[in-house]
């Protein structure tokens with residue numbers, strides 16, 4: 001079985017983010033890391049392989065990322081967790097790509113790779129759109145099992161079974177392979193790369209791909225090909241300085257007074 | 266007048282509050298055209314609410330199976346309808362389901378997509394609040410029929426009585442990923458987190474005891490939220506988590522008890538209209554965004570507030 005995991009490099013979610021004068025995310029202003037939420041997808045891929053006979057059984061894990069040169073660092077992190085190989089789609093023309101372009105590029109790469117199972121995170125912590133996986137599903141007409149809190153692959157039956165966790169409750173879902181599964185952060189505890197893993201990752205292959213390799217014209221993606229346009233941005237008005245009281249036995253009542261004044265009760 | 270499509274979310278015909286918000290917004294742009302997916306009985310239950318909020322027309326995407334195929338069948342039918350009826354824009358709620366459908370619609374229609382908008386002008390310039398509320402971005406879609414998801418609670422619903430023309434379109438069940446069984450979530454009497462006007466949240470500071478949080482929420486008629494520290498510890502279900510990987514909420518009142526205010530938590534609640542904080546540590550970052558902050562023990566402050574509210578209500 002061939003598993004492909006979509007991972008993105010993002011500014012550290014602990015950092016304050018801002019837009020650059022060019023109206024795109026200022027990626028220089030924060031450390032770049034592997035999207036925390038994609039670590040769960042990498043971990044789940046490793047567990048699926050381990051539960052099905054391991055690498056010896058012929059299962060492989062390939063990471064797929066579209067991003068600038070330094071996205072390789074994020075790929076190395078995933079490789080050091082235990083993935084076997086990585087594909088890096090890197091092309092100057094991709095700068096400023098929106099969700100439609102990104103999903104198209106990833107879909108073309110997936111078509112080339114022909115994996116049996118595609119795993120993704122629920123959201124990239126920078127774009128926060130949560131739309132890429134369903135867009136890929138729509139483009140490739142592959143079933144999408146979203147919000148998976150549990151994933152079981154039945155290789156002989158050629159299907160994947162998940163538990164979908166939503167507000168409505170827990171839904172058991174299934175689909176034939178190949179399929180796309182989006183995993184939630186409660187599914188597992190991602191492992192820390194071991195020293196051995198980090199050393200081994202240095203020798204694992206990262207294959208570079210350009211737009212030409214995927215048969216996509218440069219003007220169809222990036223800022224020029226974008227389907228939406230940022231007109232302007234502004235810092236949100238700062239919240240007015242609030243009241244801060246130290247409880248000396250009656251702060252709960254003061255709180256009620258405040259709520260009453262604001263007509264919230 | 267141009268047709269503004271509104272995707273109506275519902276549970277067995279009980280229309281989500283987001284529909285009243287989206288219909289209100291749609292009326293400020295053109296004619297509100299409600300689209301609902303489900304059965305005829307779902308439609309019957311939904312019509313009075315859709316009329317109350319001024320829908321000019323309603324289309325039922327009819328299928329008994331549709332609820333077992335989360336988003337792809339709906340997206341296909343909705344895209345066809347939008348094309349054939351010449352929709353000016355399609356509005357969906359910025360919920361997990363709304364975004365899944367929106368992503369698919371954008372691909373099918375080859376249209377631009379904007380998620381999590383908090384406002385939209387008649388010229389279709391949207392406002393998004395990003396980076397945990399620190400920045401407001403104005404953008405516009407330049408290709409296709411714009412697909413825009415609107416954050417719950419961002420628009421104040423306004424009634425406008427009407428009586429909409431109703432049309433039904435049969436939808437073929439497309440079986441790709443299917444739901445084989447369900448364990449419905451146990452719903453208490455409290456409002457739904459993403460729809461609630463008032464939310465009281467607890468964090469690690471509750472030490473696992475959510476009783477004072479729930480009692481305060483009940484006195485205020487609000488929903489209960491939790492930080493990730495609290496859901497990770499198993500003290501409260503994940504579906505109640507507020508923040509980056511939980512829900513983004515924007516209620517009239519958000520009360521954070523025993524929550525430090527990590528950037529990922531603030532990302533989900535910073536746009537709340539009024540923020541109240543109870544925390545023992547005067548240095549906790551959550552105080553930076555508080556309209557009313559109490560430095561104190563939540564186990565003393567919350568019960569006193571609950572008692573005070575009950576006394577007022579009589």
Ligand SMILES: Cc1cc2nc3c(=O)[nH]c(=O)nc-3n(C[C@H](O)[C@H](O)[C@H](O)COP(=O)(O)OP(=O)(O)OC[C@H]3O[C@@H](n4cnc5c(N)ncnc54)[C@H](O)[C@@H]3O)c2cc1C
Nearest residue numbers: 468469470492493494508509510511523524525545546563
């Ligand atoms: C990718 C990513 C996504 C994340 N997503 C989310 C998310 O969606 N939502 C989220 O909440 N977090 C999220 N986090 C986690 C976040 O970074 C914090 O770890 C988390 O919010 C902390 O929860 P807390 O404030 O309850 O706990 P703590 O930070 O431990 O704070 C507890 C607070 O309680 C106070 N306290 C203790 N006892 C009392 C008492 N008796 N009375 C009053 N106050 C008391 C303390 O002073 C302290 O300020 C995410 C992290 C990452 C990396």
Ligand SMILES: Nc1ncnc2c1ncn2[C@@H]1O[C@H](COP(=O)(O)O)[C@@H](O)[C@H]1O
Nearest residue numbers: 006007066120121123124129130131132
């Ligand atoms: N540039 C990218 N390269 C690889 N995977 C991506 C990229 N962007 C998004 N993804 C995947 O899609 C998921 C959802 O991202 P988003 O829709 O951007 O919030 C992420 O968790 C990743 O798994």
